[in-house]
Amino acid sequence: MKDRFSTHTQLELSRRDMLKGVLGTAALAATAGIAPEAKAAASTTVRAYGVTTAQLTDWSLMTKSIGIKMAFTGSNNDVGVYMQAVMQSGLGNSEDIFIFEGGTQNILGPHGVYLPIDVHQKELTLWSRTPDEWKHSGVVMGSDGKQWGTPVIGNADSFGYVADKIGVNPNGQDDVSWGMLLDSDKTRGRAAFDQTWNYSLPSAALYLQASGKAKIANPADPTREEARAVVDFLVARKKAGQFRTLENSFEQQVQLLTNREVDIINCWEPAAREANKKLGPNAICYAYTVEGYYKWGHGAYVAAQAAKRGNLDNIYKVLNYFMDGEYRAYQARDRGYAGPNMDLGVAYAEAHNWSADQIAELKATQVKVDRKFKKPFVSTTTPSHADAIEDEWQRFLNA
Amino acid sequence: MLRSLLRRLNLADGRWALPCFLAVWSFLVIAPLVVLIVFSFFQTQFFMTVYKPSFYTWNDLFSSGRFEVTLRALRIALTVTVIDLAIGFPFALWLAKGKASRTVQAMTLALLTIPFFIDLSSRIIVWRPILDEHGLINSFLRATHLASSPQRWMLYTEWPVHFAMVISYFPMMVLPIYLAMNIIDDTLIAACQDLGGSPFRVLRDIILPLSLPGILGGIVFTLGSALGAWVEPTMLGGGFVDVLSNSITSAYSALRVPMVAALSTFVIVLLIALLCLLALAMRRFVRLGEVFRSMKP
Numbered sequence: 001m002k003d004r005f006s007t008h009t010q011l012e013l014s015r016r017d018m019l020k021g022v023l024g025t026a027a028l029a030a031t032a033g034i035a036p037e038a039k040a041a042a043s044t045t046v047r048a049y050g051v052t053t054a055q056l057t058d059w060s061l062m063t064k065s066i067g068i069k070m071a072f073t074g075s076n077n078d079v080g081v082y083m084q085a086v087m088q089s090g091l092g093n094s095e096d097i098f099i100f101e102g103g104t105q106n107i108l109g110p111h112g113v114y115l116p117i118d119v120h121q122k123e124l125t126l127w128s129r130t131p132d133e134w135k136h137s138g139v140v141m142g143s144d145g146k147q148w149g150t151p152v153i154g155n156a157d158s159f160g161y162v163a164d165k166i167g168v169n170p171n172g173q174d175d176v177s178w179g180m181l182l183d184s185d186k187t188r189g190r191a192a193f194d195q196t197w198n199y200s201l202p203s204a205a206l207y208l209q210a211s212g213k214a215k216i217a218n219p220a221d222p223t224r225e226e227a228r229a230v231v232d233f234l235v236a237r238k239k240a241g242q243f244r245t246l247e248n249s250f251e252q253q254v255q256l257l258t259n260r261e262v263d264i265i266n267c268w269e270p271a272a273r274e275a276n277k278k279l280g281p282n283a284i285c286y287a288y289t290v291e292g293y294y295k296w297g298h299g300a301y302v303a304a305q306a307a308k309r310g311n312l313d314n315i316y317k318v319l320n321y322f323m324d325g326e327y328r329a330y331q332a333r334d335r336g337y338a339g340p341n342m343d344l345g346v347a348y349a350e351a352h353n354w355s356a357d358q359i360a361e362l363k364a365t366q367v368k369v370d371r372k373f374k375k376p377f378v379s380t381t382t383p384s385h386a387d388a389i390e391d392e393w394q395r396f397l398n399a
Numbered sequence: 400m401l402r403s404l405l406r407r408l409n410l411a412d413g414r415w416a417l418p419c420f421l422a423v424w425s426f427l428v429i430a431p432l433v434v435l436i437v438f439s440f441f442q443t444q445f446f447m448t449v450y451k452p453s454f455y456t457w458n459d460l461f462s463s464g465r466f467e468v469t470l471r472a473l474r475i476a477l478t479v480t481v482i483d484l485a486i487g488f489p490f491a492l493w494l495a496k497g498k499a500s501r502t503v504q505a506m507t508l509a510l511l512t513i514p515f516f517i518d519l520s521s522r523i524i525v526w527r528p529i530l531d532e533h534g535l536i537n538s539f540l541r542a543t544h545l546a547s548s549p550q551r552w553m554l555y556t557e558w559p560v561h562f563a564m565v566i567s568y569f570p571m572m573v574l575p576i577y578l579a580m581n582i583i584d585d586t587l588i589a590a591c592q593d594l595g596g597s598p599f600r601v602l603r604d605i606i607l608p609l610s611l612p613g614i615l616g617g618i619v620f621t622l623g624s625a626l627g628a629w630v631e632p633t634m635l636g637g638g639f640v641d642v643l644s645n646s647i648t649s650a651y652s653a654l655r656v657p658m659v660a661a662l663s664t665f666v667i668v669l670l671i672a673l674l675c676l677l678a679l680a681m682r683r684f685v686r687l688g689e690v691f692r693s694m695k696p
Contacts (some may be wrong), residue, residue: 078448387655394649398465
């Protein structure tokens with residue numbers, strides 16, 4: 001098809017529904033004699049819809065700091081479910097901010113669901129001091145070059161390993177190749193790989209690209225042919241007995257590590273942390289890698305309808321807060337997540353008399369993130385050939 | 400006045416029941432099915448459904464080998480159904496017509512229904528620490544020198560999936576058969592025995608035909624549930640037992656609604672084919688229309 005949007009897409013259909021809805025609401029407001037904008041402008045509550053990991057354990061901290069209340073609704077982690085909810089339910093009519101893993105802006109931005117970010121907005125005071133690798137990453141910039149979001153949290157994912165089983169330094173500071181997880185006799189039958197197509201296939205693509213085993217332009221967004229090459233490799237490894245299991249949940253990642261069922265696993269960093277609580281410090285190292293990381297981030301995107309609600313200042317105050325020290329320090333302490341301006345987090349902790357251990361940990365997170373973020377690649381939840389990649393991944397599962 | 404209206408509508412003779420049922424059923428079940436089939440002829444590009452009819456999605460379903468998940472799901476579901484029937488039928492017979500006392504019967508029935516009150520995931524997940532490499536069974540096998548190395552096939556293969564599904568769906572098979580057997584008049588069995596019928600004859604000519612509605616019910620409930628199973632394959636299959644539900648979830652995560660529709664349509668086609676085959680094969684022994692005649696007053 002020449003133009004993928006030349007026929008009706010679900011977005012166009014849902015937008016028509018939305019227009020109907022908006023007209024209906026406007027009529028209702030007119031008869032009642034109340035303009036909805038006026039009501040919103042007076043409110044100091046900002047409504048957000050997004051992944052629950054972006055939540056502070058206690059939002060009253062934010063209210064104390066910047067005087068804004070947060071009404072947060074948790075969304076599903078699945079990009080399909082999230083986009084369906086945002087597009088078809090017209091959530092922008094009620095929500096001010098959407099928070100989700102990077103990628104959705106490439107679809108929802110150009111289609112008018114998100115409002116472009118005004119980086120000169122007066123409340124966005126921390127913008128200029130926020131590093132480029134956060135504020136201009138693929139999480140918040142669209143493939144059209146526009147600024148669709150602001151950074152919230154992020155991390156560089158790799159894999160957890162038992163150092164003595166794979167013969168590397170037990171302090172966890174060595175750069176270990178992804179080949180150790182995917183392509184090594186040392187770990188054959190003792191490796192676990194994530195079962196989700198969009199989490200696992202890009203990392204394998206990165207390994208093949210870096211080792212020169214396949215030509216891949218962008219591991220985060222492979223073409224159908226590139227995805228096929230990656231899956232051919234993975235099928236061969238699966239048949240060779242490389243993988244003990246394909247895991248599919250946080251709980252299972254922890255169990256596989258604590259039961260010593262596997263020696264290496266591409267998992268989330270909190271899973272390695274959780275396993276170490278049981279096995280002892282550094283029993284599981286979360287890898288620094290040779291090739292790079294599955295760098296992910298949550299972006300905050302403003303709902304297009306919010307432009308007319310009159311509370312943009314408040315919304316931008318919240319976006320700015322996500323890049324500030326308090327939010328950074330609590331997210332790092334309570335969830336182990338990094339984010340932009342980690343130094344402000346350290347400064348906040350010092351100013352608020354956090355314990356020396358907690359401050360040291362924040363500093364360590366900063367060093368770790370700085371080291372990891374130097375390497376590729378930034379993941380996306382919406383690769384251009386998602387349908388082809390998902391199909392190829394099924395071939396791997398079925399092989 | 401109401402009475403005269405009712406009389407005029409002639410509701411008492413029950414002729415309205417069938418059209419009413421068909422209307423409701425068409426609206427609730429058939430219409431969504433038609434939508435499903437229509438959707439399978441659209442396609443998804445970059446997370447958008449493109450409403451332009453083509454065979455693209457169907458082509459993808461077969462060229463990627465994805466249709467295999469339906470065959471695998473069906474194979475596992477059929478195996479589990481056959482095993483459950485093989486164990487469940489004698490079990491139900493013992494429970495309904497055996498020498499078990501009323502108390503034992505009541506207790507067994509209560510035990511059979513307990514699983515319905517506990518979440519399936521929590522019941523299945525406990526098998527992991529039992530079956531894994533350093534689990535209960537492997538530790539026992541090694542401690543008793545029955546095995547020198549850990550038996551790794553016990554987890555993350557098709558074996559534990561079958562095993563757990565047989566347990567999960569056992570009550571689905573047993574309860575309908577038990578209910579059908581329980582209402583068989585004991586005097587019929589006694590009469591057969593008095594006329595010199597062997598136990599085999601009693602089973603073949605009395606119990607089997609009269610419990611057929613229960614057997615069919617058991618098969619439908621077990622096969623249906625097993626076909627949509629996702630907890631056992633996900634938790635114990637270790638990603639190596641890719642079944643229908645996993646494939647559908649994965650497709651949906653890329654918003655591939657047409658693929659979900661095509662997969663579901665394909666399963667329905669397979670099921671219809673299977674039922675036709677079953678009806679053909681059983682034509683010699685039973686006429687499906689007469690299976691429920693024993694239920695008539």
